[in-house]
Amino acid sequence: MKALLRNISICLSILLIVACNATPDITDAMLDGDVIFDPSLYAPEDYLVSAKYPSPTQEDLKKHVLIAAHGYSASTFEWHEFAEWSADSSYRISSVLLDGHGRTYEDFRASKWEDWRAAIIREFELLEDLGYTKISLVGSSTSGALLLELMESGYFNSHIKPKNIFLIDPIVVPTAKLQSLAGIIGPMIVFLEVDQTAEEDKYWYHFRPQETVNELNQVIQKVRKGLEKGVTVPSGTYVKSFHSKNDPTASTTSTVLIYKGLKNSDGSKVDVQLMDSDIHVFTRLSLRPSVSPKELSNQLDAFTQISKRLK
Amino acid sequence: MKTRFFIVFLFCASFHIQAQQLNVGIRLQKTQQMYWENGISAQYSFANFKPNRLFVGFDFVTSRLGTAMNSNALKQDSYIFSGSWYFFKNKPFHLIGRLNTGYFNADLEYEIFDDLPSSAFLLAPEIGFNYSPKELPIALNMGLGYYLSMQDENKSPGTLQPMYYHLTMYYKLFNQKK
Numbered sequence: 208m209k210a211l212l213r214n215i216s217i218c219l220s221i222l223l224i225v226a227c228n229a230t231p232d233i234t235d236a237m238l239d240g241d242v243i244f245d246p247s248l249y250a251p252e253d254y255l256v257s258a259k260y261p262s263p264t265q266e267d268l269k270k271h272v273l274i275a276a277h278g279y280s281a282s283t284f285e286w287h288e289f290a291e292w293s294a295d296s297s298y299r300i301s302s303v304l305l306d307g308h309g310r311t312y313e314d315f316r317a318s319k320w321e322d323w324r325a326a327i328i329r330e331f332e333l334l335e336d337l338g339y340t341k342i343s344l345v346g347s348s349t350s351g352a353l354l355l356e357l358m359e360s361g362y363f364n365s366h367i368k369p370k371n372i373f374l375i376d377p378i379v380v381p382t383a384k385l386q387s388l389a390g391i392i393g394p395m396i397v398f399l400e401v402d403q404t405a406e407e408d409k410y411w412y413h414f415r416p417q418e419t420v421n422e423l424n425q426v427i428q429k430v431r432k433g434l435e436k437g438v439t440v441p442s443g444t445y446v447k448s449f450h451s452k453n454d455p456t457a458s459t460t461s462t463v464l465i466y467k468g469l470k471n472s473d474g475s476k477v478d479v480q481l482m483d484s485d486i487h488v489f490t491r492l493s494l495r496p497s498v499s500p501k502e503l504s505n506q507l508d509a510f511t512q513i514s515k516r517l518k
Numbered sequence: 519m520k521t522r523f524f525i526v527f528l529f530c531a532s533f534h535i536q537a538q539q540l541n542v543g544i545r546l547q548k549t550q551q552m553y554w555e556n557g558i559s560a561q562y563s564f565a566n567f568k569p570n571r572l573f574v575g576f577d578f579v580t581s582r583l584g585t586a587m588n589s590n591a592l593k594q595d596s597y598i599f600s601g602s603w604y605f606f607k608n609k610p611f612h613l614i615g616r617l618n619t620g621y622f623n624a625d626l627e628y629e630i631f632d633d634l635p636s637s638a639f640l641l642a643p644e645i646g647f648n649y650s651p652k653e654l655p656i657a658l659n660m661g662l663g664y665y666l667s668m669q670d671e672n673k674s675p676g677t678l679q680p681m682y683y684h685l686t687m688y689y690k691l692f693n694q695k696k
Binding site: 387424 | 550551552585589590591592624626627628630631633634665667671672673674675676677679680681
């Protein structure tokens with residue numbers, strides 16, 4: 208018995224040492240490398256309203272600005288379609304790149320969830336300081352959780368209240384059951400490799416460091432516990448959560464928990480809509496292997512609803 | 519009242535006739551990255567078949583007695599049947615191998631979520647320890663289990679997460695010496 212236990216512990220130690228030394232096989236064709244970076248890092252004025260209009264006129268300040276934030280391991284590409292769709296609209300879009308994202312694998316690995324959130328706060332406060340009063344936010348997946356965390360932590364108590372907060376497939380509970388074990392098995396697996404196309408490799412990390420999965424788990428745990436206690440939406444802010452019925456990444460139960468735990472300031476329930484969809488972040492259809500008319504219809508529905516509230 | 523008492527007496531007596539050991543107790547359970555779900559537990563060892571070795575059991579745990587108490591957490595219940603094998607039967611400490619099966623149901627409460635998965639069949643291997651001092655009528659049982667995925671993950675209730683650990687405190691209703 209003792210010999211068996213000793214052999215098992217030796218094997219586990221070897222596995223741990225080998226795993227800790229494992230490095231992902233990153234190529235220059237991946238966002239993870241040091242060749243491809245998110246374009247917003249080179250030309251922030253093409254992505255951020257605060258950078259494009261550092262001295263806004265009164266006419267500029269009358270416009271509604273939507274801060275669009277992407278999900279875990281993604282980049283500004285995730286909201287590119289909505290920006291294109293909105294090209295002729297009266298509102299403006301600030302497509303933020305979460306800190307730690309769109310850079311190298313090592314930058315991503317070193318980032319904390321608070322860093323991811325910092326990019327949203329930075330743009331919100333820059334716009335606020337510039338004098339914008341009509342600011343809305345939309346967050347997909349992890350950014351949905353980050354926006355919920357901002358409400359849960361009372362961030363907006365000392366800032367202007369957003370006009371709208373839209374959540375697209377927000378993650379509070381993961382669909383992947385093994386994600387809850389990241390803190391235990393993470394040091395042994397070091398990173399996760401994602402099965403995605405070469406084109407997607409330019410906009411989403413191909414390798415996901417276990418440290419960042421733990422960060423993701425931390426923020427969704429914080430949000431879930433906050434929702435259990437109850438979170439109140441800032442006064443005057445409209446909130447809607449859209450969620451794919453069969454979301455393969457962010458369990459649709461996330462939106463159940465949001466519906467139960469998030470209340471408008473008058474005590475009423477927030478709006479939710481379940482989409483007849485099997486994809487995660489159903490608003491991003493670009494680079495999908497195939498797009499059905501139903502998916503196009505879902506995307507148009509969400510885009511139209513969001514844009515109508517940005518007057 | 520007398521009838522009820524008689525039925526309970528007959529129930530206990532029937533166990534007494536057949537059982538080597540009957541333990542009842544409370545179970546405190548935490549799922550990794552999810553809820554506290556607490557409840558009741560009973561386990562039973564046959565007098566004539568692997569006494570104090572093989573236990574069959576029933577557990578009921580619910581978030582209603584855990585995280586969902588006075589909170590917005592989902593109310594969810596698990597009905598678990600189990601078979602356990604106790605190693606080192608003549609010592610107060612036992613290593614336990616256990617196989618659980620059962621049914622899970624979460625109450626999503628609102629009609630708009632009727633199409634979402636809310637129930638699942640459970641199958642979970644478990645390892646654990648039991649401390650059962652012979653001179654005391656109590657036993658402490660700790661277990662670490664893992665719910666095997668029986669369906670596509672996006673068809674499984676979101677709040678059913680795989681790894682759980684529990685502490686169960688038993689009162690030994692009777693413990694026949696063989």
